[in-house]
Amino acid sequence: xxxxxxxxxxxxxxxxxxxxxxxxxxxxxxxxxxxxxxxxxxxxxxxxxxxxxxxxxxxxxxxxxxxxxxxxxxxxxxxxxxxxxxxxxxxxxxxxxxxxxxxxxxxxxxxxxxxxxxxxxxxxxxxxxxxxxxxxxxxxxxxxxxxxxxxxxxxxxxxxxxxxxxxxxxxxxxxxxxxxxxxxxxxxxxxxxxxxxxxxxxxxxxxxxxxxxxxxxxxxxxxxxxxxxxxxxxxxxxxxxxxxxxxxxxxxxxxxxxxxxxxxxxxxxxxxxxxxxxxxxxxxxxxxxxxxxxxxxxxxxxxxxxxxxxxxxxxxxxxxxxxxxxxxxxxxxxxxxxxxxxxxxxxxxxxxxxxxxxxxxxxxxxxxxxxxxxxxxxxxxxxxxxxxxxxxxxx
Amino acid sequence: xxxxxxxxxxxxxxxxxxxxxxxxxxxxxxxxxxxxxxxxxxxxxxxxxxxxxxxxxxxxxxxxxxxxxxxxxxxxxxxxxxxxxxxxxxxxxxxxxxxxxxxxxxxxxxxxxxxxxxxxxxxxxxxxxxxxxxxxxxxxxxxxxxxxxxxxxxxxxxxxxxxxxxxxxxxxxxxxxxxxxxxxxxxxxxxxxxxxxxxxxxxxxxxxxxxxxxxxxxxxxxxxxxxxxxxxxxxxxxxxxxxxxxxxxxxxxxxxxxxxxxxxxxxxxxxxxxxxxxxxxxxxxxxxxxxxxxxxxxxxxxxxxxxxxxxxxxxxxxxxx
Numbered sequence: 001x002x003x004x005x006x007x008x009x010x011x012x013x014x015x016x017x018x019x020x021x022x023x024x025x026x027x028x029x030x031x032x033x034x035x036x037x038x039x040x041x042x043x044x045x046x047x048x049x050x051x052x053x054x055x056x057x058x059x060x061x062x063x064x065x066x067x068x069x070x071x072x073x074x075x076x077x078x079x080x081x082x083x084x085x086x087x088x089x090x091x092x093x094x095x096x097x098x099x100x101x102x103x104x105x106x107x108x109x110x111x112x113x114x115x116x117x118x119x120x121x122x123x124x125x126x127x128x129x130x131x132x133x134x135x136x137x138x139x140x141x142x143x144x145x146x147x148x149x150x151x152x153x154x155x156x157x158x159x160x161x162x163x164x165x166x167x168x169x170x171x172x173x174x175x176x177x178x179x180x181x182x183x184x185x186x187x188x189x190x191x192x193x194x195x196x197x198x199x200x201x202x203x204x205x206x207x208x209x210x211x212x213x214x215x216x217x218x219x220x221x222x223x224x225x226x227x228x229x230x231x232x233x234x235x236x237x238x239x240x241x242x243x244x245x246x247x248x249x250x251x252x253x254x255x256x257x258x259x260x261x262x263x264x265x266x267x268x269x270x271x272x273x274x275x276x277x278x279x280x281x282x283x284x285x286x287x288x289x290x291x292x293x294x295x296x297x298x299x300x301x302x303x304x305x306x307x308x309x310x311x312x313x314x315x316x317x318x319x320x321x322x323x324x325x326x327x328x329x330x331x332x333x334x335x336x337x338x339x340x341x342x343x344x345x346x347x348x349x350x351x352x353x354x355x356x357x358x359x360x361x362x363x364x365x366x367x368x369x370x371x372x373x374x375x376x377x378x379x380x381x382x383x384x385x386x387x388x389x390x391x392x393x394x395x
Numbered sequence: 396x397x398x399x400x401x402x403x404x405x406x407x408x409x410x411x412x413x414x415x416x417x418x419x420x421x422x423x424x425x426x427x428x429x430x431x432x433x434x435x436x437x438x439x440x441x442x443x444x445x446x447x448x449x450x451x452x453x454x455x456x457x458x459x460x461x462x463x464x465x466x467x468x469x470x471x472x473x474x475x476x477x478x479x480x481x482x483x484x485x486x487x488x489x490x491x492x493x494x495x496x497x498x499x500x501x502x503x504x505x506x507x508x509x510x511x512x513x514x515x516x517x518x519x520x521x522x523x524x525x526x527x528x529x530x531x532x533x534x535x536x537x538x539x540x541x542x543x544x545x546x547x548x549x550x551x552x553x554x555x556x557x558x559x560x561x562x563x564x565x566x567x568x569x570x571x572x573x574x575x576x577x578x579x580x581x582x583x584x585x586x587x588x589x590x591x592x593x594x595x596x597x598x599x600x601x602x603x604x605x606x607x608x609x610x611x612x613x614x615x616x617x618x619x620x621x622x623x624x625x626x627x628x629x630x631x632x633x634x635x636x637x638x639x640x641x642x643x644x645x646x647x648x649x650x651x652x653x654x655x656x657x658x659x660x661x662x663x664x665x666x667x668x669x670x671x672x673x674x675x676x677x678x679x680x681x682x683x684x685x686x687x688x689x690x691x692x693x694x695x696x697x698x699x700x701x702x703x704x705x706x707x708x709x710x711x712x713x714x715x716x
Contacts, residue, residue, distance in 0.1 A: 036674070037674045037678040037679065037680055038681070041679075072675065074670065076634055077632035077634060078628050078630070078635070079432075081629075081632075082432055082627075082628065085428045085555065086426045089426070089427075102534055102535050102536045105535050106536060106538050106628070106630045108538075109539050109629070109630065110629070110630075113629075124535055126535065131535075131539075171534055172534050172535065173534070199522075200525075
């Protein structure tokens with residue numbers, strides 16, 4: 001009976017005690033918004049680990065001990081906003097992370113309205129475009145960067161591959177990749193000979209692939225991300241497209257996707273990635289070292305992304321010498337630091353981090369030097385929209 | 396106790412109980428925002444419970460009407476500068492009209508075919524949201540929805556406590572509406588349809604028309620909940636209109652038990668609070684909710700509310716004995 005009472009007491013206590021401790025003197029309370037349960041749990045877990053390891057590594061920001069708390073949004077943007085409202089109501093002003101763009105855009109508004117700062121990794125162009133605000137900063141490059149940093153260098157190396165066919169996921173991000181791709185092809189005088197749209201719920205793409213083959217393109221570009229990209233490329237390769245068509249995947253998460261495909265599929269395929277563990281840079285060496293200590297493995301994009309947003313917060317606070325929001329925002333604007341992709345710069349006009357985006361070429365199994373050496377870096381490019389064309393009106 | 400299945404008085408002891416719960420909730424739960432979330436989903440689950448408990452209609456489409464309410468209110472508040480109360484009222488009305496139109500088709504079929512039709516409409520709603528991304532914001536949702544005064548000339552709706560108070564008034568109004576309908580002649584006919592549809596028809600009732608009216612009322616409740624969700628968050632996220640939302644609302648209604656309006660409040664409260672707590676313990680917490688649902692369906696067919704009522708009844712019996 002006593003044990004039952006104790007258990008009940010403990011459970012009731014957990015329900016009654018707020019999930020976040022109130023800010024304590026000399027401590028910097030930081031909250032990470034990630035999906036540790038629900039549909040995106042596998043993504044959120046890796047992102048969160050990257051952030052957590054970075055804060056553990058740095059320990060302090062502007063002389064204050066960092067106290068990191070996770071807010072599990074369960075993959076639900078509404079719940080993310082509610083948890084942020086709750087955390088900020090308890091005095092937390094420094095928020096990092098997101099698992100989807102919908103979550104980031106909503107949290108960005110909330111944090112801005114409540115006088116905090118938010119550093120995230122959303123893919124939506126709007127994050128540093130029409131929906132930008134003074135409180136929000138974004139680390140990775142988005143669709144404009146992905147296309148310009150992959151398709152332009154690809155064209156320089158494959159000038160004769162002029163006829164392009166695209167298979168596109170029919171939703172905002174897929175459309176955005178396609179629009180940017182068409183614009184680059186037009187600039188280069190190359191032809192876009194056709195496109196097949198597929199819905200977000202599809203898993204079988206043979207109809208689209210045979211349509212692409214019958215159009216006789218020189219290049220097939222896959223405008224999508226995530227598991228659908230995995231399936232489209234797998235099926236295109238199994239249909240023998242690699243034999244006489246070059247394949248470009250402008251948006252890939254890199255290592256984890258390469259591991260899922262394996263070298264037989266990756267060989268000879270071009271990929272665009274925001275991060276690659278093999279890049280020689282002081283900032284990357286630090287990330288690599290910490291991740292190796294923690295996992296005995298190689299850093300992937302998600303871990304690096306989680307790391308990067310935490311590092312930006314620490315670098316900004318150290319430069320400002322303060323964690324006060326106005327000073328921190330001023331310090332972050334124009335800040336240059338050694339990040340996971342080399343020297344990175346936070347552009348003041350739209351709060352986008354200007355960093356390399358890589359065009360990779362898949363290696364043959366026999367050419368791999370280690371189990372993670374799936375691809376070589378063909379080009380690293382800082383390709384970002386000029387600030388006046390992003391649509392950002394800083395508020 | 397005001398029950399869907401047997402009818403009841405209006406108001407009764409449960410009315411007072413719900414009012415007291417609404418007042419106590421923000422003080423009992425860890426945060427006011429969590430209490431607000433409970434209210435939103437209570438009204439949404441009420442929509443499912445009303446259809447299931449009163450008319451015997453299992454709808455997988457309530458997420459669609461929740462989504463319509465959320466998006467219509469967001470657009471009215473953001474792009475048309477309406478005050479909060481008219482925006483919420485119009486959004487709920489739009490959902491009721493949408494539900495009524497869908498019901499004109501859906502109620503022509505019974506059983507699993509009705510369920511499949513509501514499922515199909517819910518899926519169409521999601522893809523319509525994606526197709527109308529210039530209005531709905533597509534996968535990004537509609538962000539930056541303001542919280543203007545309740546009515547023109549009043550003070551702005553700001554602060555978690557003020558928002559909770561507003562939502563509590565709406566939730567209580569929804570509860571009273573459903574309870575009143577349950578105690579009315581209209582409610583009696585709906586119960587008759589659930590118990591024996593051919594007999595109700597033989598008695599001269601236009602069964603189809605009554606079902607359409609009930610479905611529209613359930614749509615109004617779901618739409619009201621959607622609009623409350625938008626006001627609460629200042630945001631209409633894309634998942635408000637996903638099929639998963641319909642499933643979630645149905646699960647809440649089944650956990651609470653579809654026997655009484657109060658059961659929806661219990662089911663939603665239990666689900667939201669448990670989700671908040673369990674997710675901190677185990678990432679695969681939805682599995683636990685699955686086990687719970689199985690246990691309730693097998694051993695507690697009237698849900699938590701029904702189980703509690705039965706336990707209370709037994710205790711009273713013992714007391715008298």
